[in-house]
Amino acid sequence: MANLREIKNRIESVTNTRKITNAMYLIASTKLQKAQAELEKTKPYFKLQESEMRRIFRRRNDINSHYFYPETGRKPAESYAYLVITADKGLAGAYNHNILKLAEQEMARHKKVHLFVVGEYGRQYFMRRNIPIEKSFLYTAQNPTFRRARRIAEELLYLYNTGICDEIRVLYSENEKGGQAVATKTQLLPFERGAFGRYEEKTGEYRKEYEFFPNPTAALEGIVPSYVAGYIYGALVESFCAEQNARMTAMKSANDNAEELLDTLSIQYNRVRQEAITQEITEVAGGAKAQKKKRRKQTETPKT
Numbered sequence: 294m295a296n297l298r299e300i301k302n303r304i305e306s307v308t309n310t311r312k313i314t315n316a317m318y319l320i321a322s323t324k325l326q327k328a329q330a331e332l333e334k335t336k337p338y339f340k341l342q343e344s345e346m347r348r349i350f351r352r353r354n355d356i357n358s359h360y361f362y363p364e365t366g367r368k369p370a371e372s373y374a375y376l377v378i379t380a381d382k383g384l385a386g387a388y389n390h391n392i393l394k395l396a397e398q399e400m401a402r403h404k405k406v407h408l409f410v411v412g413e414y415g416r417q418y419f420m421r422r423n424i425p426i427e428k429s430f431l432y433t434a435q436n437p438t439f440r441r442a443r444r445i446a447e448e449l450l451y452l453y454n455t456g457i458c459d460e461i462r463v464l465y466s467e468n469e470k471g472g473q474a475v476a477t478k479t480q481l482l483p484f485e486r487g488a489f490g491r492y493e494e495k496t497g498e499y500r501k502e503y504e505f506f507p508n509p510t511a512a513l514e515g516i517v518p519s520y521v522a523g524y525i526y527g528a529l530v531e532s533f534c535a536e537q538n539a540r541m542t543a544m545k546s547a548n549d550n551a552e553e554l555l556d557t558l559s560i561q562y563n564r565v566r567q568e569a570i571t572q573e574i575t576e577v578a579g580g581a582k583a584q585k586k587k588r589r590k591q592t593e594t595p596k597t
Contacts, residue, residue: 370459379415442526474535
């Protein structure tokens, strides 16, 4: 059994670790609230962009844009661009593992893949496995901004507009109601026409006619880059929120385990301490008894 010094040192170590995990929990909670507030502020702008795209499709059904599948249906894609959003660090449960596992499964299905990675954790993961990365965006995971999202969108749209890739897909994490991070895949480009063309306005709503200059197709293609950047920004913030939620869950679990371990160590410490005190009392009592016997013998021994 460990001695008192060893148990005391372990209690101090667990206590210090608990302070760190508790601080990380509070930091993650603060970051989560801030990110959710920023996302709510930007949602109306991107919803308006989507509404304008729907409005254009309501006016014209014969729009021919390379950002949308043709009316004749999908064509088989040959090259794919994947944007994989991870965290910059671990200590977030299975958050990074789930999204990276999904990325490997998806990319294994295609021969030509252009990989874009957000987050240092993902970059290190793919480098260790010798998976070529087209470009990695460092520190974007911890500080998602629309400016950084627009930069990522420009990189992806260049490949798409020049015909280097046929489809753009985004792999990120979403928050479920229970706070669990779920790895999600979305095809960003090209768009499905039905996703924008089947929109129906509420009856009785005021409908105003718009004119698009120079034409509806040009107006639509002017909106798409901002819409793509907005979608990527939303994916970055959603992933950031999921990361903080996963980290809060992991740190809460660590705190709970630390509490249980401290309770066990405290009981063990008290037991060892009690045993040590009992042993000391027994030794003192034994010594006193021996001294008493010695004095008695000295008293009873006759003098010559």
